[in-house]
Amino acid sequence: MSTTIAENKIIRYRGTELNTKGWQQEAVLRMLMNNLDKEVAEIPEELVVYGGIGKAARNWESFDAIVESLKNLEDDETLLVQSGKPVVIFKTHTDAPRVLLANSNIVPAYANWDTFHELDKKGLMMYGQMTAGSWIYIGSQGIVQGTYETFAELAKQHFNGTLQGTITVTAGLGGMGGAQPLSVTMNGGVCIAIDVEEWRIDRRIETRYTDVKTDSLDEAIRLANEAKAEGKALSIGLVGNAAEILPEMIKRNFIPDALTDQTSAHDPLNGYVPTGLSIEEANKLRASDPEEYVKRSKASMAVHVKAMLEMMEKGAITFDYGNNIRQVAKDEGVENAFDFPGFVPAYIRPQFCEGKGPFRWVALSGDPEDIYKTDEAILREFSDNEHLCNWIRMAQEKIEFQGLPSRICWLGYGERARFGKILNDMVASGELKAPIVIGRDHLDSGSVASPNRETEAMKDGSDVVADWPILNAMVNAVGGATWVSVHHGGGVGMGYSLHAGVVIVADGTKEAEARLQRVLTTDPGMGVVRHVDAGYDIAINKARETGMKIPMLDKRSDQN
Amino acid sequence: MSTTIAENKIIRYRGTELNTKGWQQEAVLRMLMNNLDKEVAEIPEELVVYGGIGKAARNWESFDAIVESLKNLEDDETLLVQSGKPVVIFKTHTDAPRVLLANSNIVPAYANWDTFHELDKKGLMMYGQMTAGSWIYIGSQGIVQGTYETFAELAKQHFNGTLQGTITVTAGLGGMGGAQPLSVTMNGGVCIAIDVEEWRIDRRIETRYTDVKTDSLDEAIRLANEAKAEGKALSIGLVGNAAEILPEMIKRNFIPDALTDQTSAHDPLNGYVPTGLSIEEANKLRASDPEEYVKRSKASMAVHVKAMLEMMEKGAITFDYGNNIRQVAKDEGVENAFDFPGFVPAYIRPQFCEGKGPFRWVALSGDPEDIYKTDEAILREFSDNEHLCNWIRMAQEKIEFQGLPSRICWLGYGERARFGKILNDMVASGELKAPIVIGRDHLDSGSVASPNRETEAMKDGSDVVADWPILNAMVNAVGGATWVSVHHGGGVGMGYSLHAGVVIVADGTKEAEARLQRVLTTDPGMGVVRHVDAGYDIAINKARETGMKIPMLDKRSDQN
Numbered sequence A, B: 001m002s003t004t005i006a007e008n009k010i011i012r013y014r015g016t017e018l019n020t021k022g023w024q025q026e027a028v029l030r031m032l033m034n035n036l037d038k039e040v041a042e043i044p045e046e047l048v049v050y051g052g053i054g055k056a057a058r059n060w061e062s063f064d065a066i067v068e069s070l071k072n073l074e075d076d077e078t079l080l081v082q083s084g085k086p087v088v089i090f091k092t093h094t095d096a097p098r099v100l101l102a103n104s105n106i107v108p109a110y111a112n113w114d115t116f117h118e119l120d121k122k123g124l125m126m127y128g129q130m131t132a133g134s135w136i137y138i139g140s141q142g143i144v145q146g147t148y149e150t151f152a153e154l155a156k157q158h159f160n161g162t163l164q165g166t167i168t169v170t171a172g173l174g175g176m177g178g179a180q181p182l183s184v185t186m187n188g189g190v191c192i193a194i195d196v197e198e199w200r201i202d203r204r205i206e207t208r209y210t211d212v213k214t215d216s217l218d219e220a221i222r223l224a225n226e227a228k229a230e231g232k233a234l235s236i237g238l239v240g241n242a243a244e245i246l247p248e249m250i251k252r253n254f255i256p257d258a259l260t261d262q263t264s265a266h267d268p269l270n271g272y273v274p275t276g277l278s279i280e281e282a283n284k285l286r287a288s289d290p291e292e293y294v295k296r297s298k299a300s301m302a303v304h305v306k307a308m309l310e311m312m313e314k315g316a317i318t319f320d321y322g323n324n325i326r327q328v329a330k331d332e333g334v335e336n337a338f339d340f341p342g343f344v345p346a347y348i349r350p351q352f353c354e355g356k357g358p359f360r361w362v363a364l365s366g367d368p369e370d371i372y373k374t375d376e377a378i379l380r381e382f383s384d385n386e387h388l389c390n391w392i393r394m395a396q397e398k399i400e401f402q403g404l405p406s407r408i409c410w411l412g413y414g415e416r417a418r419f420g421k422i423l424n425d426m427v428a429s430g431e432l433k434a435p436i437v438i439g440r441d442h443l444d445s446g447s448v449a450s451p452n453r454e455t456e457a458m459k460d461g462s463d464v465v466a467d468w469p470i471l472n473a474m475v476n477a478v479g480g481a482t483w484v485s486v487h488h489g490g491g492v493g494m495g496y497s498l499h500a501g502v503v504i505v506a507d508g509t510k511e512a513e514a515r516l517q518r519v520l521t522t523d524p525g526m527g528v529v530r531h532v533d534a535g536y537d538i539a540i541n542k543a544r545e546t547g548m549k550i551p552m553l554d555k556r557s558d559q560n
């Protein structure tokens, strides 16, 4: 579809006037549009939001039908969306979700990229990624705190609490990966972030996620070393292919202090560019001979991971950043690909144990003032949580809004329900101009089964058990979330994960208050329970302290 | 666990006195117990209900904790069960399900028997089959009508509407397979049903599902030929191994008119007995060398399928009966294993298009009179449906109750909601002694993705798309079903299916009436929608006639 036609379809609804029959429907409509806003989505004219080919609707016909359905949807109806296509509207009830979605789910024995592409070609499926197909992507800002927390924890574990005076190398400045340079500089460090597509770097510079750009490796190294020596924070976007640049760095004896990668390696066809090809050549090959493309792509990933392993041996603190690149390298014969850990077991799991994860909210009014007021509420109500308050202040200063104004902040079990009520009260009192949408990434505490990422190396060996995201989706839907989704694939690609999303609207009503209380309790609650069941003490303590009803809790901890 | 301890734990609650805080909880408790009732379950002392190792709870500790949880569960609480283990109780609301279950779900890339057995051994998982882990198995009676309908349609397509004067050969007289001989005789035919375990045949004879038993092939053939010649209905249980007997039949030039199989071939370790071993030897080998067992088991299935193919060539109407034996044979090198069709595309899909499938209800009172009264209601309210009324009369006459009295009957979209209200009214008026539980198999119109069975050979090629069962589960949970489950594996084994279950209680209240209306509409409705989306005219007409809201319906049928 041409950019202009797409732009005509993607409408920026703002203010307090409804285009639908109620705020819940309106919230869905505005968030769908926002997912595809040109400030937010990577390639809106192809319905691609982020993460390779993560889409918001199966095709433009489906998009139109979804919009039409939302505009006519009654307060007691529920629209069902199957891999980006609206398939039926059922009469349910006012406390039911307005939309239920299932995206990219394939019977397990066939759950691979080949089958997916075949179905995709037949028009029977789309790739939902995580927040793309579930309409709660908010641009790179959505991942910033998670990335910040990861680097902060890395700094704590390895560099005395700060990245000052260290250099981090990474690749991939896409929708999610673009948060890396900013997160490193927020932690005081220097970052060289490689991307093969120059426009991606330009985009990060426009939104102040990256400071400077170069296409010279030597220049990048010089700038980085200078900043490191001066203890200054600096992020450098380096145009190039990571699988070529990393070996070059090794040749020059340049070994960074920390090393990771966020190319879209989970999708060898659409997310990763093999070495030896210009972007134009790569695009041509992808279209003319996808098999050959995938072959080269996987071979390049093996080279890429081997270079990471070598740098690790030479002292770089190395971790996988959730794109499943280790698995591909291993399948390609790099036996020790899993020698460096994933970011979740290395840095994030303790937060998951308390139900914490990338919680977020969006001002449907479109007015940034609404978000600043909610910032104030956090600073006031959670003033005892210094880390959190620091984050809010830093976010206000450094993070540009993209599309609808929004905020991300890792809250956990108990905190989310409490804050949900505060937000709802602020809407009710008129302090905020319009309702607030509350959601999270699928990458959360109790919503995902992903053995190479969120559930890597679980204490009890339950990495691949996938009952949890399904229970999560069902209990959130039942509680009255506004929309709920179950996806397969996502950030680690076909076959490697199942996960659920949830979004709920605070419209200031008493009914919404009750729904918020339920959903914002069960959702992070599932995270605590999942980690209790796996035997984590932090989670067990959290469950005890908060009086959660866990039938076999005592049995469980007796065993530990 | 010893049989006595198990029997002490499995209590037959009957009558109108509650052992819990409400009828919804009571229904769950009684149905869990009923699933394990010795009249119903295949091996209650191992918690095995049917279908190989399909279980009702992960282990006895979990069973106890589930029972305890149900007894204390409030009217606004929801218990979550993860692969047969109770993991948390959340406060939800009175219209929410009392229990949500997810069983045997594994991240797709690992969704195979090896991983399952590993998790099972670690105590992290159980096999939920379909109705075993979701507590709505009602013994062989649960499958009788489906099996009857299958043979009736086969008779219609190939034998002028009756099996009189024909011989059908099959194997497997387990929980489900045991329905075959009765279904054949109900259609007027002769059946030789082979089972390797004599006690299974005895059991079918006790409940009048099978007429006679023999361990002599020659005797079986003689009896069958005699009955065929006389045009009499007769079912013969033949003790033996199907992979040995079928080749022997071919040697004797005995080719049946119809041929199928319902051994638990979906599970090569626990469900199928390889040739050349006595039961004792098989049990020993299974324990001492499971790998060797599986190897032999698969090799025997290849022999078994080859014999079926040969008989087919020689004129037997041959079909797969949903145990995935073709897939195993194919993996073993029998290239043309899929030359005979599955029973769904061959005989059942037209019913699925109208939302029809194995609907069932159970009298919680335990009083058979309650079921007879509901039979009368069907005969009265659906008197225009002759086929249905015939079924009810035949069922009354021929089907023994097992455990709680219950009835099965294939109703579709529209009919289910209508009958749900009738049942609820009968409870309200006191005509029935206690509430009624309403449910269905996972093998239903809109609740399963299973490319070798329920969704084999879909018109649009969407056989492996698995979004549907997940949407089904979510919308039924939201509507207020009493319990909802999502399972992986089931009748075709690990990797080959995802499916959802739903059960709802008619307790005579107005609230239940509203919930029944919703759930008994959305559930079969999903079946219609799934087949509309795949382009089936019967479904498209049904949707049009009944005014379902399908956003892209017109677009869809314009294409057809």
Ligand SMILES: NC(=O)c1ccc[n+]([C@@H]2O[C@H](COP(=O)([O-])OP(=O)(O)OC[C@H]3O[C@@H](n4cnc5c(N)ncnc54)[C@H](O)[C@@H]3O)[C@@H](O)[C@H]2O)c1
Pocket (backbone or CB within 6 Å): A042, A050, A051, A052, A053, A143, A146, A171, A172, A173, A174, A175, A176, A177, A178, A194, A195, A196, A197, A200, A240, A241, A242, A243, A262, A263, A264, A265, A266, A267, A271, A272, A273, A274, A275, A321, A322, A323, A324, A443, A490, A491, A492
């Ligand atoms: N860590 C997390 O929290 C997290 C969260 C979500 C996603 N992810 C994963 O991170 C990856 C990136 O996500 P995204 O949304 O930024 O994806 P994206 O598709 O928007 O961006 C990928 C970027 O990688 C670049 N790239 C591809 N091949 C390259 C190569 N050989 N060398 C250098 N650059 C190359 C592309 O030009 C593009 O800019 C995905 O695999 C995603 O699943 C991680």
Ligand SMILES: NC(=O)c1ccc[n+]([C@@H]2O[C@H](COP(=O)([O-])OP(=O)(O)OC[C@H]3O[C@@H](n4cnc5c(N)ncnc54)[C@H](O)[C@@H]3O)[C@@H](O)[C@H]2O)c1
Pocket (backbone or CB within 6 Å): B042, B050, B051, B052, B053, B143, B146, B171, B172, B173, B174, B175, B176, B177, B178, B194, B195, B196, B197, B200, B240, B241, B242, B243, B262, B263, B264, B265, B266, B267, B271, B272, B273, B274, B275, B321, B322, B323, B324, B443, B490, B491, B492
């Ligand atoms: N068609 C349907 O509607 C439908 C529905 C549910 C299940 N199924 C499938 O049918 C199969 C049977 O289900 P079930 O509940 O009866 O299982 P079950 O495990 O209770 O019974 C299986 C029977 O097969 C016998 N058997 C095993 N190997 C044999 C051999 N080599 N020769 C002869 N007999 C042998 C066993 O002794 C046992 O009696 C399963 O695979 C199930 O998934 C079909």
